[in-house]
Amino acid sequence: MRITIHPDDSFSGLLANIEQEFLRQGIDPDSASDCYAIIDEIHANMRHHVAPGEDGFSWSMNLMVSNNRLIMAFEYIGPCFDPTKPDTISNQSIDERDIGGLGLAIVSALSDDIQYSYKNRRNTLTVYKNFTNISRENNSCP
Amino acid sequence: MPLTINQKQASDETLSLELQGSLDSDTAPELDGVLTDSVKPTTRVVALNMAGVTFISSAGLRVVFKTLKLMKSRGGQVSVTQMSKGVRKVFEIVKVMPDLTVFASQAEMDEYLSEIQRRER
Numbered sequence: 656m657r658i659t660i661h662p663d664d665s666f667s668g669l670l671a672n673i674e675q676e677f678l679r680q681g682i683d684p685d686s687a688s689d690c691y692a693i694i695d696e697i698h699a700n701m702r703h704h705v706a707p708g709e710d711g712f713s714w715s716m717n718l719m720v721s722n723n724r725l726i727m728a729f730e731y732i733g734p735c736f737d738p739t740k741p742d743t744i745s746n747q748s749i750d751e752r753d754i755g756g757l758g759l760a761i762v763s764a765l766s767d768d769i770q771y772s773y774k775n776r777r778n779t780l781t782v783y784k785n786f787t788n789i790s791r792e793n794n795s796c797p
Numbered sequence: 798m799p800l801t802i803n804q805k806q807a808s809d810e811t812l813s814l815e816l817q818g819s820l821d822s823d824t825a826p827e828l829d830g831v832l833t834d835s836v837k838p839t840t841r842v843v844a845l846n847m848a849g850v851t852f853i854s855s856a857g858l859r860v861v862f863k864t865l866k867l868m869k870s871r872g873g874q875v876s877v878t879q880m881s882k883g884v885r886k887v888f889e890i891v892k893v894m895p896d897l898t899v900f901a902s903q904a905e906m907d908e909y910l911s912e913i914q915r916r917e918r
Contacts, residue, residue, distance in 0.1 A: 665823055666822050666823045667798070667799070667823045667824075670798060670819070670821075685882060685883055688851055688852040688881070688883040689852075689883060691821070691852045691854075692821075692852045692853065692854045692883075692887060695822050695854040695856070696855060698822065699854070702822075744890070744891055744892055745892070748895070748896055749862055749866060749869065749893055749896040750865075750866055750869045754862045754863060754866075755859070757855040757858060757859075757891050758854070758855040760890065760891070761855055761891070765886075765887075765890070
């Protein structure tokens with residue numbers, strides 16, 4: 656499944672498409688919830704930090720499944736930006752630290768693997784998430 | 798997934814909300830708006846029932862953090878109950894669990910809020 660996303664696209668609209676696809680693929684609810692959070696972090700990061708404010712800018716999200724592993728590939732043309740090195744999350748009490756800078760750390764912690772490449776001005780972030788296939792479980796013989 | 802916010806109860810010192818749906822970049826501003834409107838200068842405890850929260854991202858966390866910072870500045874707290882495994886995992890990733898007051902059940906949280914309200918009278 657490949658989706659082209661524009662900065663004005665809402666996350667809820669994107670989520671509606673993804674939920675259907677996840678159901679179709681039999682992705683278990685816990686893994687699906689982790690993936691929704693990952694996708695929202697990347698979506699918000701693209702909208703607020705990467706999108707240059709130019710008409711026509713878009714990025715793509717390609718969802719693939721292989722051997723109970725969901726592969727989420729995000730691609731866009733632009734300056735090199737490697738999001739795989741998130742800030743360390745502070746151990747300080749909440750009243751002693753800043754509120755921001757959590758998104759990429761959440762992506763990193765919730766994913767099973769994450770890879771980044773930059774070729775010919777194309778940024779590609781690939782996030783891997785293992786899941787339990789509940790459709791196969793439900794269809795198996797007792 | 799849309800977010801539904803039900804106000805379960807409120808007093809001078811307490812505000813209790815029940816959340817259902819996702820706390821993401823689209824829906825977090827709704828919770829922020831409700832809290833901005835409902836938290837009074839006297840509020841010291843904000844209680845969140847998260848049984849119906851399907852997932853939370855950093856946008857939702859920011860609203861919780863903002864509320865937590867405000868309550869702590871008043872000597873108060875944010876209490877949560879019935880977090881799903883996934884929501885708890887995200888709170889643990891950002892290392893905020895020590896700052897939250899976590900109740901095992903809504904009944905336990907209700908009892909705590911009732912005790913505060915009895916003291917108010």
